[in-house]
Amino acid sequence: MAQNVFAPWDDPTETPLIQFKGVTKRFGDFVAIDNLTQDIYAREFFALLGPSGCGKTTMMRMLAGFEAPSEGQILIAGTDMAHVPPNLRAVNMMFQSYALFPHLSVWDNIAFGLKRERHTKDAVSARVEEMLKLTRLEKFAKRKPHQISGGQRQRVALARSLAKAPKLLLLDEPLGALDKKLRQDTQFELMDIQEKTGTTFVIVTHDQEEAMTVASRVAVMDEGRIMQVSTPAQIYEAPNSVYVADFIGDVNIIEGTASPSVNGYEVRWAEGHAPLVAKASQVLREGQRISLAIRPEKVSISAEKPENSVNAIEGKIIDIAYLGNLSTYHVEVAGGIMVKAQTANTRRLSRRELTWEDKVWLNWTDTAAVVLEQ
Template identity: 55%
Template sequence: MTSNPALAVNTRPWTDPDAKPFISIRNITKRFGDFTAVNDVSLDIYRSELFCLLGGSGCGKSTLLRMLSGFETPTSGKILIDGQDMAGVPADRRPTNMMFQSYALFPHMSVEKNVAYGLLREGKSKAEAAERAAEMLKLVKLESFARRKPHQLSGGQRQRVALARALAKQPKVLLLDEPLGALDKKLREETQFELINIQETLGVTFIVVTHDQDEAMTLATRIGVMTEGVITQVGEPREIYETPKSRFVADFIGSVNLFEGRVGPSAPDLMRVETEDLGPVSVPPVPGLTQGQTVWLAMRPERVWLTREPKEGAVNTVPGIVRDMGYVGHMSSYLVRLANGRQVRVTQANESRRDNPISWDESVHLSFEPADFRVLTQ
């Protein structure tokens, strides 16, 4: 059976110039005395997105989240949610709810009473609040824990209770501040997919603040990378990783090798960049660059070919010596020292290296495909 294209739902509305954003942040600035925590940020977020604000400590991401929730007032700028200007709208009147990193559960209340608490405060009847709490506990797979107290739950279970409580009031937007930060690595990875499933089931717009790159890459429909109070790049996870727009983003998301160089002569299909570390490197031509201009070449470790002999047909190749390596199950990571002392990080899947793997102190050759370099100007 063929579906009607006219009825198809656009799951990537940010690619449609005519799509109307659900949340519009316009030139938002927040100052605390002489310190600017958020600096002239503009951002559009669409209905039912799972959007991640990603950045290091003190970059302004939590302050931006608190301004969305109404717990902080912008120094200047405007926030609109579903077409409504949030200026002067208190936190308890906004179509948002916040889930805090600490979970903030009431220790003396049972799980079901924790989830129902906000509904009772809104004036819902006990029966209505209990029914909604039961629905939410079923959603997060905790219905059998309804009568337990928070101290009788694991960290992951407390996290899900906090999520159920935040969703019980049926907010249009759920704001999550480092929601998985208190969990251990294995549980955090498991809970990420539970969070995605819950978000997709309900269709609620989620905005997640995190400093964990892997978490953002797993969860998000799109990521906004923040540093020093500004958003430096917004894009889908693959776009952020494969086509960073700056050295900061390239270095912050995953692992990267960065090589400084100057633009050399260009041919129709390739441009030469003169680097101290790799010598002359051929890359695809980039419009707008001038000969002699300083650029940086970003290369992901998994894109580097590591071989004992020069790779046949390689356009860019350089010799080196393996100085360190680490085995992490599905892959191995290498540090290869070049002739000038620069170290290049390389990762290779272990599936293709079962027999006679490259090891410490071996002479090797690194090869780079021109299209695998990302040319950066900032």
């Protein structure tokens, strides 16, 4: 049986859980969020991704109620949040520092918010046990935060945030304090917990790998604007600008001028060199300036000139980055342009054919490059 693909944003009958409508946020003369309109749906794991100062944390703080928009509206479940204080929103926020109470046990940290809402002792106990089980912390219930690891503290903070069953959980760089291996493991745990609880998660991160791993959709931000919102695969394979292509993963950018041809477009990129051939979904004018964005794994490298390749350019290996399973070759081509080609290391290092200073040929198909208008 075919599995239903989760894509409420493609369904016109779906009502968004969160709606930003023309939201602007100013701090004095500085515009942190610039006329932003965006919908986020129930059960989504939505990532706000961008460099420091792009406005992603401001967006999250406005959702939580810690900041008010200068202009525009924020709706949650159809209700305008303008005059709803943070404690009355069905929203919880998990901070990067985790903000656990050091003198309370894991059990009491998770129970804290529930006790303040005056639930019965039995109801609190049942909910805490449920959260301990969900986050696999049953064995650590009696310990204090300093007696457990960073990854376990992160799970305590998550359990405490989810205990009150919020409609929406906001996560501000939640894995920033963890080392790389633990961060990767925890990403999958987060996805698993999000799926089990059905809570809508909005995560703020500057780590593109993290956003691409956990999110159903990623919003790439720059200077208070959302540059592109789409699924991780779409953002990687079909970026809508050089900024997005460059921000997500490794990419080669080659600039040139386009001319329509029988097989798509010819792109003149270097004086005295054969034009490159690319397919484009958009219609380009004769002589229009464009950028070709080509992922390194889509570029083949060889010692001999490949036969029948539509795009073959010669260069010299300047650098090699060895990453265990992959090698990235930095190849200088005409005009001093550096192009990266990535290959899987299927053979032992001693049997490598290509090395520094070697003359090589790079080639890729006519559909490998994304054509971006300047």
